[in-house]
Structure formats: structure tokens, C-alpha cells
Amino acid sequence: MIKTEKLKFSYNKENILKGIDLDFYKGDFIGIIGPNGSGKSTLLKNLSRSLKADSGSVYLDNKVLAEYSSVKLAKKLAVVPQDSQVNFNFNVYDIIMMGRHPYQKRWSKTSDKDKKIVREVMQVTDTLKLKEKNINALSGGERQRVIIARALAQKPEVLLLDEPTSSLDINYQGEIYDLLKYLNKNLELTIITVSHDLNLTAQYCEKLLLIKSGKIFASGSAEEVLTKSNIKEVYNTEVLIKKNPLSNRPFITLIPSANLQENKKNKDFRIHIIAGGGTTKNFLADLVSLGYQITLGVLNIGDADWQLARELGLEMVEADPFENINEDEVKQNKEMISKADLIILTNLPFGHGNLANLKILEEFPEKNKILLNNIEIEKRDYTKGKAELIWNKLLEADNIYLLAEKENLFSEIKRLEKSEMESEL
Ligand SMILES: Nc1ncnc2c1ncn2[C@@H]1O[C@H](COP(=O)(O)OP(=O)(O)OP(=O)(O)O)[C@@H](O)[C@H]1O
Numbered sequence: 001m002i003k004t005e006k007l008k009f010s011y012n013k014e015n016i017l018k019g020i021d022l023d024f025y026k027g028d029f030i031g032i033i034g035p036n037g038s039g040k041s042t043l044l045k046n047l048s049r050s051l052k053a054d055s056g057s058v059y060l061d062n063k064v065l066a067e068y069s070s071v072k073l074a075k076k077l078a079v080v081p082q083d084s085q086v087n088f089n090f091n092v093y094d095i096i097m098m099g100r101h102p103y104q105k106r107w108s109k110t111s112d113k114d115k116k117i118v119r120e121v122m123q124v125t126d127t128l129k130l131k132e133k134n135i136n137a138l139s140g141g142e143r144q145r146v147i148i149a150r151a152l153a154q155k156p157e158v159l160l161l162d163e164p165t166s167s168l169d170i171n172y173q174g175e176i177y178d179l180l181k182y183l184n185k186n187l188e189l190t191i192i193t194v195s196h197d198l199n200l201t202a203q204y205c206e207k208l209l210l211i212k213s214g215k216i217f218a219s220g221s222a223e224e225v226l227t228k229s230n231i232k233e234v235y236n237t238e239v240l241i242k243k244n245p246l247s248n249r250p251f252i253t254l255i256p257s258a259n260l261q262e263n264k265k266n267k268d269f270r271i272h273i274i275a276g277g278g279t280t281k282n283f284l285a286d287l288v289s290l291g292y293q294i295t296l297g298v299l300n301i302g303d304a305d306w307q308l309a310r311e312l313g314l315e316m317v318e319a320d321p322f323e324n325i326n327e328d329e330v331k332q333n334k335e336m337i338s339k340a341d342l343i344i345l346t347n348l349p350f351g352h353g354n355l356a357n358l359k360i361l362e363e364f365p366e367k368n369k370i371l372l373n374n375i376e377i378e379k380r381d382y383t384k385g386k387a388e389l390i391w392n393k394l395l396e397a398d399n400i401y402l403l404a405e406k407e408n409l410f411s412e413i414k415r416l417e418k419s420e421m422e423s424e425l
Pocket residue numbers: 011012016034035036037038039040041042043
């Protein structure tokens with residue numbers, strides 16, 4: 001339906017769009033995302049012909065966009081611009097009726113058909129009750145619904161929106177995107193929207209187009225586009241990606257980078273974590289944001305710590321649950337431990353899996369170890385079997401530190417890191 005070929009555009013000789021090839025189909029619901037200044041709005045304006053490309057082409061239904069008369073184009077394609085200020089004191093009804101201009105002859109009166117269509121779009125956009133109100137007396141969310149209603153009154157096949165929810169609160173954001181979804185599903189409107197909100201677009205749009213510096217960096221489903229590495233590459237940001245339980249689409253959370261200087265300093269300090277059962281949930285993301293190099297193992301696939309480590313994109317040794325750790329997994333774990341400057345243990349020395357983990361540790365008596373949540377351990381009965389022997393031996397060493405608190409963990413790591421650096425000098 002909309003296609004571009006080698007689309008290039010520049011403002012004052014500054015290349016903004018650097019060869020965009022895209023192909024959108026009838027009924028698509030597309031989200032165009034990307035960092036500030038990457039060229040999203042410029043692309044949208046080229047698609048709606050409010051800017052003219054330097055080279056390359058835009059096609060609408062296989063016809064070059066430039067060949068459409070403005071009336072024909074307005075009947076096919078409507079735009080909800082980023083800054084939808086209306087400078088006149090019109091009431092809502094008159095504003096929406098403006099969408100009928102492409103269908104009206106000059107000086108002609110509004111027809112019954114115009115009135116019927118305006119009424120329909122007011123119903124769909126829930127703006128009937130605002131009919132008599134002055135446009136400048138509306139809230140941001142109401143105004144946006146009116147501007148969308150005006151665009152719909154054009155009876156377009158494609159709706160282009162530039163950040164339709166940027167100034168709206170979370171309630172109105174959902175309302176506008178629900179409306180777009182309804183229009184897309186029920187009226188088969190093709191929707192192309194620029195947005196900064198990765199989670200909203202992930203939840204509502206069927207396809208995403210990720211723009212970086214005027215080029216398409218990635219396109220496809222939300223799962224395909226919103227990967228940790230794409231976001232790192234394009235936004236230079238570390239994120240946590242989970243599945244939104246309602247939509248099953250990716251849900252992105254920013255990992256705060258606590259202190260960039262600190263992060264740089266920590267870059268080479270490696271920590272290997274032996275955990276299980278979600279015992280890392282209070283500190284794992286913090287350690288990542290502090291810049292430590294984290295590995296984990298051996299974790300059972302499906303375990304809460306395994307899940308979190310995956311979401312954080314960490315390197316780990318994984319094992320099938322309810323199976324003994326096999327030789328290969330032991331080997332991988334040993335490799336990770338041998339590279340680590342510090343080992344953190346969070347779980348308890350019982351069960352096959354942890355026994356194997358403990359046995360591996362026996363081979364690294366020289367490594368500093370932190371045992372988190374020692375209080376928990378004292379409560380448990382681990383006094384039987386081989387685990388006890390290994391465990392007691394570990395506890396006898398003077399390079400194992402027992403901690404109960406997350407806060408103490410960070411200061412203890414810093415202390416060990418410092419002494420490591422001093423011993424290297
Ligand atoms: N009218 C203009 N004249 C000159 N340069 C412009 C103009 N409009 C935009 N630019 C520049 O073109 C580049 C792309 O701008 P554009 O608005 O398309 O980016 P964007 O991805 O939509 O950004 P944002 O997310 O911040 O809205 C930016 O560097 C911007 O400064």
C-alpha cells in the first residue's frame with residue numbers, strides 16, 4: 001500500500017534520510033520508533049508528501065505519491081501531526097467537519113452525507129459529547145481525539161500519526177491506542193504511527209520499524225525488533241526485557257546506570273554467582289548496572305534466577321531441571337569460576353545440583369567468596385551427607401564472607417575489588 005525505494009531527504013544539505021526502503025501493506029499497524037533526531041518525523045512527512053524527497057520514490061497503491069492531486073491524496077491519506085494546535089476558536093463540530101473539505105465544492109454547503117460521516121466519526125472517537133465545546137477548552141486527550149476524528153472524516157485508507165500520545169497521561173495514552181487498534185481492526189484502516197514509547201508500540205503495533213540515523217536498523221514484530229542488543233546498539237542503553245503477561249509482547253524496563261565513572265572502573269571485575277530459586281532478584285540488576293561482569297551457573301532452566309539472568313542477557317551455565325549436572329556443564333562452570341575475581345553463593349547446599357556446584361568450588365580455594373543470606377542457611381538442616389563436609393571446609397577458609405543484607409553486599413564487593421586492584425599493583 002505504501003512503499004518507498006531508496007528514499008533520501010536532506011535539510012539544508014544535511015542528510016537526514018539515507019536511503020529508506022519500506023513496504024507497508026493494507027491493514028498494517030506500524031510503529032516507527034528510534035532515538036531523538038533519527039528521522040522518524042521526517043520520514044512520516046515524506047510519506048504524507050508534506051516534504052519532498054531529494055531522490056528515491058514513495059508509492060501509494062503502486063502510484064507515485066507526487067502524481068496524486070491534493071484532493072485525491074486527502075481522500076486516501078490523513079495525518080495527525082505532532083503539533084496539533086488549532087489557532088482558531090472553532091467548536092469541535094466545525095473542526096471535525098473540516099475533514100470533509102476534500103469532498104466539498106468551494107462555497108457549497110455541507111451535505112447530508114458530510115453530516116452523517118461527521119456524526120459517525122464523532123461516535124467512534126467518543127467526541128459527540130464535546131460537540132459544542134470550543135477546541136481550546138479541551139484537555140490534551142480530548143483534543144487529540146478531535147484531531148483524530150477530523151482525520152477520520154476524510155475517510156482515508158491510511159492514517160499517519162506523529163507521536164499521538166506524547167503529551168498525554170497514561171490513561172489517555174491507552175485510550176488513544178485502543179481507538180487506533182479499533183480503527184485498524186474494525187475499519188481496516190492502515191495505521192502508521194511515530195512514537196517514543198517502546199512499550200506502547202510493542203503492545204499495540206503489529207510491526208515495528210526501528211530507525212537509527214536516517215536508516216532502517218530493524219523491522220518486524222515487536223519480539224524481533226525490541227531485542228536487548230538492538231536497543232543497546234540504537235539507544236546506547238541497557239534494558240531488561242520481560243514479557244508483558246497481558247499481551248505476551250516484550251516489556252522493556254530501563255536498567256539505571258548508577259554511576260558511569262564507577263561502571264568504567266568495574267569493567268574488568270568478574271563475579272560468578274551460584275544461585276537458585278529467585279535468590280538473586282534483589283541485587284542482580286543492580287550489579288549489572290554497576291558494570292560488573294557477571295556470570296552464573298549452574299542454573300536450572302526455568303528457575304526464577306535463570307529467567308532473570310536471561311532477561312538481563314547474562315552469560316550462564318544452564319542445566320535441565322531434575323537432572324544431575326553433567327560433565328560438560330561442570331566444565332563450563334569451572335571455566336567461568338576460574339575467570340572470576342569473586343564468587344557469590346546465594347543458595348543452600350542441599351540437593352544434587354548444589355552439591356555439584358559446591359564440589360566445583362572445592363577446586364578454587366584461593367577465590368574470594370561471599371555467601372549471601374547466611375541467616376537462611378543457619379535455619380536449614382544441611383548437616384547430613386557430603387554437602388556438609390564440603391560446606392564446613394568452605395566455611396573454615398578465611399576468604400569467605402557471610403552477609404545477610406543486600407546493602408552490605410555492595411560495600412563488601414567494593415572492598416574486595418579494591419583489595420584486588422591493590423594486590424595487582
Ligand atoms: N525544519 C528543519 N530544518 C532543519 N533541520 C531539521 C528540520 N526538522 C528536523 N530537522 C533535523 O532533522 C533531524 C531529524 O529530525 P526528525 O524530527 O525527523 O527526527 P525524529 O526522529 O522525529 O526526532 P524526535 O524523536 O526528537 O522528534 C534532526 O537532526 C533535526 O534537527
